[in-house]
Amino acid sequence: MYDLLVRDADLLVTMDGDDVPGGWIAVSGGTVAAIGGPGAEPAAAKTLSAKGSLVTPGLVNTHQHLFQNLTRGNAAAMNVDLFDWLKALYPMWAGLDEEAVEVSTYVGLAELALGGCTTSMDMLYVHTGPNFIDAQVRAAQEVGIRFHATRGSMCLSQKDGGLAPDSVVQTPDEILADSERLVDKYHDRTPGAMVQIGLAPCALALVTPELMRDTAELAERLDVRLHTHLSEVRAEDEYCARVFGKRPVEVFEDVGWGTDRAWVAHCVFPNADEIRRLGQWGTGVAHCPTPTLMRGAGPTPVPELRTAGVPVGIGCDSSTHSAHASMWLEAHTALVALKGRSGAGAISARDVLEMATTGSAACLGRADLGRIRVGAPADLVVWELNPVAFAGAHSDLVEAWLRCGPVQARHTIVQGAPVVESGELRLPRLDDMLARHRRISRRLQGLAG
Incomplete structure (x- = not known):
């Protein structure tokens, strides 16, 4: 039986x-x-x-920031561009603690499950205390969702010419040491693994090239995957041109990330040659249509990427920006947005289902x-x-x-x-977790009650 x-x-x-x-x-x-x-x-x-x-x-979510459901729909972060959005929210996220991370992960994974998600990654890049990824793993194990925790990081603060305040960044040594600790403790390489760990410097404007290189070398040594944001908004193009004299994909290649070990979020603005190179490398792309549309960037050039052999998956991204964590809704939005961008025949629902299942699994390196x-x-x-x-x-x-x-x-x-x-x-502690989530969320946003 x-x-x-x-x-x-x-x-x-x-x-x-x-x-x-x-x-x-x-x-x-x-x-x-x-x-x-x-x-x-x-x-x-x-x-x-x-x-x-x-x-x-089951649908596979290739890009998420679960902690951001604690600041969902905050008025200060609505209807602004990405960099202003970050500046509005960093002071709130500086109040994160281990409880906040565990509760937001639990609630976020529960929401994803309602939308048909069975595997989710997460990029947690604000580390204002120790053991944040440990808290996420505990929450994922309780909810029962297959979980890829990527150890996000930021090391460039405002005093260094970055966007983030000092309160939410770490030193490269702290980041690399914790990355190795987490891989040693949690990364399961067996088929059917419920928990895996990846390494995820947040973005080229938020970390140094040295940290990007060191992280790529560490991932190679530990045999884990790499993830970052890339070519998300025009402001990133302008930043890379001003600081490096290059385009984002060129910098990405220079720091050793042009590999099939890596997948990137968004990738809205690659040119034809960059698309070809991404395909040659086998670097995957997480298409997150709602957030990029909300930011006015438009959809990722998915048909061109797929034609070039790039693994393309679907991601929900930030609940603060898109205000939901539903893989079905992201898949629906992808279908509509890509037809609007490239024509009625450019993409089918079965193509999008493939992206949300086998394409997403390929981004995570999960042939199983x-x-x-x-x-x-x-x-x-x-x-x-x-x-x-x-x-x-x-x-x-x-x-x-x-x-x-x-x-x-x-x-x-x-x-x-x-x-x-x-x-x-089927989560017996859901009501308690929702009550705690409400308390923590109101605290972070400076609201009474």
Whole structure:
């Protein structure tokens, strides 16, 4: 008898080149044990219905700053460009402590699970106290989401010509020592790993070239992945031209990051030659459409990147800027934005689903994720196809999935365990965590009560 059976899907999309109408998935020991079509369903200790639903692999989030849900919707940071946005929020983020990091991570991962995310990375780059990544790992283990914690960093303060106040930066020695400690303590290299660690200097305007080089060398020695922001806004182009006399992608290459070990967030403004080089390197790109559109930068040139062989995934980025953490909503926005940028035929819903599953998994270096196949980790989502919103949508359920809706996860299953079941989070401490989140958020934002 299997541990879990997900049965009677209107359509099962495995991302392995086949769709299964009426499909079912049997799970044993956290992995997919069998897949089949209508009839002849096996027995299982627990059964979840997928009737009236689309089933896909779990979505993989390739760029996030979970701590920023504590300053979500702050009026001082709305309707301004990126650098002014940062300057408004740094004083609030200076009040982070270990509790704030753990609670915001817990709540943020819970929100992601509701939107069909089964694996999320996070870039935490404000370290105003010790053990912040340790707190994130504890939260991820409790929620049950597969977690890639990247050890973010900033070492350039305002006195050094950077953007950040002294209160939120660290020395390169502190950053590198903690990076190595975290990899030694938490990084799991086995297939199906629930926790991995990456190294993530925040951006070229927030760290020194020396730290970028030293981090790349450390990642090579420890065999972990690299992540940073790149070519996010025009102001970054201007900064790199003024400070380095080069474009951001040129600086990125100079500091040793032009490699398939790295993936970058946004990459809105590469030129044709830079796109070609990214493809040659195998450097991945996390497309975060809502934040880049909110900042007036426009969408990433995804069709051109994919044509050049660049792994492209989807990321939710900052809850402070986009005000949500929903992979479904980011996927929907990507579909709309990329058609608006490049034409109606430039991208399909299935292309975007591929980006959010196999493309995102490639960015994280996870060949074991992003597909429903026998022997793979049992990470999958049952998407509720509301009978009113989907009335008349019969011929292509994947296109309907991103065009109709909005859509929520009926079940979000990670390593064979439901984190969301029948639309509800299975987290007994959620109410307590939300109350703590409200208290901490109001403190950081200087609000009473």
